[in-house]
Structure formats: C-alpha cells, structure tokens
C-alpha cells in the first residue's frame with residue numbers, strides 16, 4: 001500500500017513517504033542536486049528510433065534530474081549516493097531543509113561510483129560527511145580499483161577520506177525464470193537490503209528498505225525507458241545486462257508492490 005504525505009515539519013521540498021515494511025517511522029527525502037530541472041538530450045538515447053521519440057514528444061529532450069536520497073530510519077540518517085557536488089550543488093541546502101547536518105549522516109550507501117553520484121562526498125578536499133561510513137558493492141569497488149591509478153586519483157582520494165566497507169550480494173533475492181534474470185542480495189546495517197543490479201556499471205547496486213526501492217541509475221529517461229526498457233542511455237556500460245536489469249527491476253517492483261525511486265527520475269523522483 002503506497003502512501004505519501006507532505007511533512008509540515010520540514011520544507012515542502014522534502015517529500016516524505018512512509019516506508020511501511022517493518023518500520024513505519026522510516027521516511028525518505030529526495031535531495032535534488034541541480035537548481036533547475038534537468039533535461040537529457042535525445043542524442044543520449046541513440047538506440048531509440050526517431051519515430052518513437054517523436055511519437056512520445058521527446059525530440060527536445062527527456063525530463064530527468066540528479067538526486068541523492070536521505071532516509072531517516074531506526075535512529076539513523078542514511079544517505080543513498082551523494083550527487084554531483086558541483087559548484088551550484090543543492091545537496092547540502094536540501095539536506096539542511098530536512099533538518100539534518102552533514103555530521104549527522106551515519107551511513108552512505110553508494111549505487112555506483114560515477115561522478116554524479118559521489119562528487120558530493122568531498123568539499124574542498126575534505127569529507128563532506130565526516131562521521132559517515134561508506135558502503136560499496138565489492139564488484140563495483142574492485143572494477144574501479146583495477147583502473148589505472150592516474151585515471152582514478154579523484155575517486156581514490158574520496159574513498160580514502162572515509163571508512164569504506166565493501167559487500168557482496170550472495171543470496172538469491174528474486175528470479176524471473178522466463179527472462180533468466182536473478183537478483184542477488186545481502187543484508188546491511190540500518191535494515192537495508194543491497195541488491196546487485198548490474199549493467200549500468202559492473203557493480204551497480206540498488207537498495208531496499210521496507211517497500212521503498214532506491215534504484216540508482218536503472219533508468220535515465222523515464223518517459224522513454226519505463227515503457228521501452230530495451231533502450232539504453234549511452235552511459236550504460238554493458239547494454240545487454242543493463243536492459244535485462246531494467247526489465248527485471250520494473251517486473252520485480254510490480255510483483256512486490258515496491259515504491260521505486262531513482263537518481264535521475266524527474267520530480268517527484270519516483271515511478
């Protein structure tokens with residue numbers, strides 16, 4: 001059962017969903033990072049034919065966003081990704097609107113290590129969230145650490161500023177026998193279930209709390225890909241895997257009645 005209320009206690013920009021599951025106190029706050037809504041260029045979806053793009057009215061671009069998400073649950077402040085951290089980043093201001101200071105963040109779960117998800121972890125060479133522990137899928141971590149040091153200096157400096165824990169989803173969580181898709185999971189602190197959802201990057205990971213699924217970059221252009229998941233954005237590293245994962249997440253969410261949030265879904269940042 002999906003419910004959503006607007007908090008009277010915080011800014012209207014903070015949309016709160018009751019997370020249901022076994023913790024009715026859990027609340028999710030989207031933290032939009034850019035000052036204005038983002039539109040992804042049609043050219044980023046080069047696989048999609050012009051005829052479909054025109055039919056959908058998307059020739060001038062596809063509404064998108066750059067977000068992180070805050071969840072308050074079990075006495076913890078949990079951040080999912082840290083957005084871009086560009087000069088005009090709204091991340092800290094949005095966090096403040098939710099009544100949370102950077103040092104109040106306890107855990108940060110990363111969906112993957114692209115710059116628009118980890119840029120906000122650092123400010124002027126220092127950890128933006130000095131008391132937070134970072135959690136990263138080991139497959140994602142290892143794939144980036146296998147890259148040449150000179151190409152990953154910024155990433156390595158970021159990770160060195162935090163206590164980093166890696167994990168490996170190793171328990172069967174959901175299967176689609178028709179499509180041959182299996183998602184593996186593992187349980188992490190804060191009653192968070194991490195689910196491997198590979199394809200966008202080698203170790204792209206989504207997170208479930210109650211019935212809220214924080215699904216990272218499984219979709220970049222919702223108006224196209226929610227109905228036509230077979231089309232990738234150019235950012236997907238392994239297109240075949242990304243398509244299978246996208247279809248799997250959509251099907252799993254429907255079967256399980258999950259509320260799906262994404263780091264690039266347009267406002268209100270959920271399907």
Ligand SMILES: [Zn+2]
Nearest residue numbers: 114116217263
């Ligand atoms: Zn992204």
